[in-house]
Amino acid sequence: MSTASKFDMCHQVSKSRPPGAAGWQPPRPKMSGVGRGRADMINRYRTITLLASAATLPLGAQIAFAQDARPADDPVQVSGGLDVIVVTARKRTENLQDVSASVSALSQAELARRFDSDVRDFASASPNVIIDDTQQGPGGVAATTIRGIGVADVEKSVDPAVGVVLDEIYLGTSSGNLVKAIDIDRVEVLRGPQGTLFGRNAIGGVINLARSRPTDELTGKLRATYANYDTVEAEGLVSFPLTEWAAVKFTGAYRQSDGYIFNEFYNQDGQRSEFTALGVQLLLNPTPNLELSFSFDDQNTRQDPPQLHNLAKPSDLFCAVYGQCRVDLTTPQSGDRYVSVSNGPLNKNAFFDMNLGIARATYDLGSDLEVNYIYGRMETDEGITQDFDGTPLTLYDTDRPAVYHQDTHELRLSKGGNGPLTFVVGGYYWDSAYTIDLVSYIGFAIPGTILAIPQTVRQTTKSYAAFFEGDYKISDRLTLTLGGRYTHDKKTSGVNDYGFGPNDNLDNPEEADWSKFTPRASLSFDVTEDVMIYGLYSRGYRSGGFTGRPTTENTAKTPYEPETVDNFELGFKSEFADRRVRLNASAFLMKYKDKQEDVDVPAPTGTGRENRTINASSAELKGIEIDLTARPMDSLTFNANLGYLDAKYKEFIADTNNDGILDDNSGLALRRAPEWNWTLGATYEIAVGPGEFWVSGDVHYIGAHEISFLNNPSLRNDGQYLINGSLNYQINNTQISVFGRNLANEDGWTIGYDVQGLWSYGAARPPRTYGVVVTQKF
Template identity: 60%
Template sequence: MTDRVKTASLLATAAMIICPASAASAQDASGEASAASSGGLEEIVVTARKREESMQDVPASISALSAGELDRRFDSDVRDFADSSPNIVIDDTQQGPGGVAAVYIRGIGVADVEKSVDPAVGVVFDDVYIGQSSGSLLKAIDIDRVEVLRGPQGTLFGRNATGGVINLARSRPTYDLTGKARLTYGRFDTWKIEGVASTGLSENVAVKVSGAYEKSDGYIFNRVQDQPGQRSKFYALSAALLFEPTDNLDIQLSYDHQKTKQDPPQLLAINRPTDLFCVAYAQCSPSPGVPTSGDRYVSVSDGRLERNATFKLDMAIAKATYDVGSDMQVDYIFGWLKTDEEINQDFDAGPQTLYHTDRPARWRQTTNELRLTKGGSGPLTFVLGAYLWDSRYTINLKNYIGFAGPPLLTSAQDVTQTNKSWAIYGEADYEIFDRLTLTVGARYTKDRKSSIVNDLPVFIYGTTVEANPIATLPGSIVMAAPVKESWKKFTPRVSLRYELSDEAMVYALWSRGYRGGGFNGRPATIGAATIPYDPETLDNYEAGFKTEFAGGRVRLNGAAFLMKYKDMQQDLDVPAPGTSTGRENRTINASSAEFKGVELDLTARLFDGFTLSGNLGYLDAKYKDFFGDIYSTGTPVDASFLKIRRAPKWTWSLGGIYEADIGSNASAWIAGDVHYIGGHEITFLNNPNLRNNGQYLVDASINARFNQTTVSLFGKNLANEKGWTIGYDVQGVWSYAAPRPRRTWGVAVTQAF
């Protein structure tokens, strides 16, 4: 056993191997107390299928975290929810401000910063789909419920989701005065203040307000500038209104504003002896896989460090629910999201200006969704929906290049892309006879996208100062009008569920996922700018079981799946001779791929006060038929030998919680968990210097509650794993990466009322 494994094991043992990691209750505190007093597990109620139902009745792979469980965790953002479900990897790619999510479920996801690429895993926030990777690392503020659905989910959600969905929901405003506030101090001089409060204004109007402020020096030190290299400040404000004018109508309105000001993320150069930046500029890694700085948490970047990177988010959501009787209701959901970001980032990650970019970008999305839902206990339940999507994305990219021959040249590119999509979808359950239920779903989607790209002149300077150019060249791409393309697809879903008893059921399903085609968002040639890549489709075959036994003290769920990909989309960097950068990013279609695996979720109340939980995921992901020009030599090659990114063979979590009364109106608990992510590739071409070995992520906390005041001491990544969260190859020139956050600890005081 290695020292790292020993360390993780000892820390896990010391923490009682606790904190439920697979599934959690969606009950309120009284429901949890009742379940605990009876000695069994509380029922898990989920709403992912647009109606309240027991998770044990859902014929699909799903995990959940409720408000009660979230209250006992110390999650910062969506990344921290990864241990709640098997076969999931969530990272921050550090390629922009505000957090750029790489969310992968069962090896399926997207790690590209460009908003031209549709996410493969949907992040849904209060019924609104977040259509870009930037900003989808949502902060864990006032989150009431987290549900992770694995596999294609097009028949229940407004947008398609090939790999799965992370469904986040906040609490409704309450008429009684309720709320809580938390003050946290942690390592790296990190301060966090969070609060939420709700009350009624009249007998049919309630409001809720929440806010957060966070500052940190970050976990990267910049040696060139002799100061912390990842300082940040973040604040968020939110207001929600609930209006119930009649007994069968309620209207909810919410508005969110968030802003992050930070130093640009500090990337690290991992340069091989044959890379240009090593040969020509002596920016060489001291050994394979080691950054040029010699330390994964030390930067040698000469980029700006004045918190000049900003990310602003504004979101408005309106929901109206009308109860039409007979267990039927109509829902209308309007969503509007705007993000604005600015960043000047050092991508060469060295003390010279070899490749920097200035990337101001704007994103707008508007969604309209109308649903008819029938619940109840009758033989037929269903959801029918219509969905309209409209988004627009603009980036004004400017490159500062010092490796192309002269001391400095600048090239600029303006890109605007639009996406209009509409869909109709539905899913119905029909009880054929007692204990046997058939589920049928379908979706029809039509996407229409446009793209216009224009390069500005290239300026060449005789010095490293951007002044008095010595030459000017025209840009490579000039488009008078946008190019347009449209795609349409019908995607069905069928499942069969059989209840063996009141405590056990088995199911089998087939579903098809779809992700539309698109246009490259960072082209360097006219062909890459105007020729779209194709849609991808995925067939998912799944069989599973859900059981409870030992008097309701043990819950064990499992699934086996086989997913077959056609025209799988992959992004990579390729040479582009004769252009200003000599490179371009392209999205290509691999011919086919196959994913198969197994997932298990376990929760057990071993004795009163102690609950043990865990999950296990096994994944075998392979290209089956992939013949393409991956090296941009003009000659296609058989590329099926490549391993698929972020598809670890094994993932698992083991955790639990032990709680006991320590006096009148006082209790204490200790909690912790170990989350294992197996070795995996993070670059398309499987660069061995940017490969992740297996990682043991250990979290733990000690907590005491006195009346409504809770004091907690917590630690995260206690085994101090240093795996890469992003790795990117610029073939033959250089590679860059960023490490996961370092070991941290802190103290939190939470006051409820």
């Protein structure tokens, strides 16, 4: 392919996109508009940036799917204006401004100047997004909420409500979903149901991550970080060609930290961790029309179990009988949210190991048609003995060894080009299984006695889907988009529990299946070349299933049903002031039906507690979202977003305490659904001596919100101002930075859980962190 033809491809991505800088990719013919995205973007990458942050992931952990049209050190600009951002939110390559949906994106250039630790740090880039670590297991257990829709549970039986997608592979559990920020090229946050192209379990939205690709010359990056709490990080990437049609990339990362929790019971640091990651990607172009890609990543975490805090109120058993009480309404038993009194083991006995393999094949059929096949396999192995009561006594501890695997296959045909019709059509298959050999150590039932109560749960999921989405240009300005996805899910659940006696069904599991159609329709109109308005309807679907922590036989064998969300949205995309200002906004109304609620209730057997999932409620969520980027001068850039959310239950009639009485719980507030949230940031850069100096900072406000299901005031968060900043200096390929996160030292809760009648527990967000980073590119 000639350099000129590569530039032609760039122009076809968007009418506002200028030619990009030359770069290499194994030879390929001119690709169709839908499928050319990956090749187009790679053609412009002559260097691979290893985005590092205060953490690391082997998976090439974060990959972001919203990318700049050029490398971070040479961004594409239009007439001195804002960088053009290319996204693949609809499994096709488009200018962000041409997508008729709510999408926020971080370009490669923006990512290179941030100090993100993991996926949690991307929340500030989009309105109405909260991402927390539940601290309920090893390796990072995500509680991700978009527009007030999300889940916070460690059990793999609980499907995510927000999808995290890494290199086009959906990560099917909350465990391991806090992907580390390493080797990131693009980040997209898709708000609202994504049931057509991303399928089930994306009813709140999707966080789409994409990594860099191998290069045609020897390139690389090394980054070293030292931060408070004796945190040391090292990350590296190297890429080089093997032949004229083959290239390879290697990545590696290491992180160790003493953690930000001090354990008074043992008089030592209480949340130490060590993380290692290795990855390799091979890119082949054996023929002009065929591209093959293979990648494998291995990550390993060794850590102390997360330290949880006891907030038992006077009427709770742990306080009334055992004297283990909170200090006051919002202060845990230890007297400090960063001090633990837990007697759980602290010898880095918790581990989380993950392998991810991905194979891709792309074939250009000509006539703007392209076939893509993506296969992914993820395996995890984890173990942890954790003190959930958070006290110096052994009242409620668990040992949770678990294994999980998932296999996914996706085959799709794409049509691009400049004709009136473009589309994506395909099929999808999912196969996953997990087994947990849980042992609960109960010390509150019989004073002076610790009961070890074992339970094994094994669940499987198989899912088939067919999908279609197409655009039809009714006129040069008016475009109609129609799409739909048919999904069929089948799940099994087997339990071995001594409390069930002869009715254990581990080898003869219960089965259930569900089918659902999730449509999508939008109409967009180009008011001018730089202003587009749109209307959108979409539906999301979250699968039914079986409870993963049953105590009674009835709960173990009774499935819960799917839930759905219908989204109605109006929005506009605009650029003005010679494309120095980009302003996007949307207003939405979402109707949540058959909402799955996880309730913890007393039980007559086993541990005396039971977690049940019930379809007991409906809700309505409406709001406004605004994204603004402005570059008033070449040296100064502002970024801002604003989210307003009105999230309320419409009806919630259920027995939430197992007393046999149906109660009206409609007055409860949805969790992680603040009314207001916003971010305001700026970057100023200037030439100083032989190099470039820049300062960046942002304030991310999260309004008051509930964390616990029962809206426990002890676990309620007031408004929080999360302030981040950095000072940076770069000479040639060497960069030195000083950064700080959460500079106001906000200590809001990231998890809150009420074990009714016994106690409540919580964990706080990471406190103020700061450090020095040295980055060397070659």
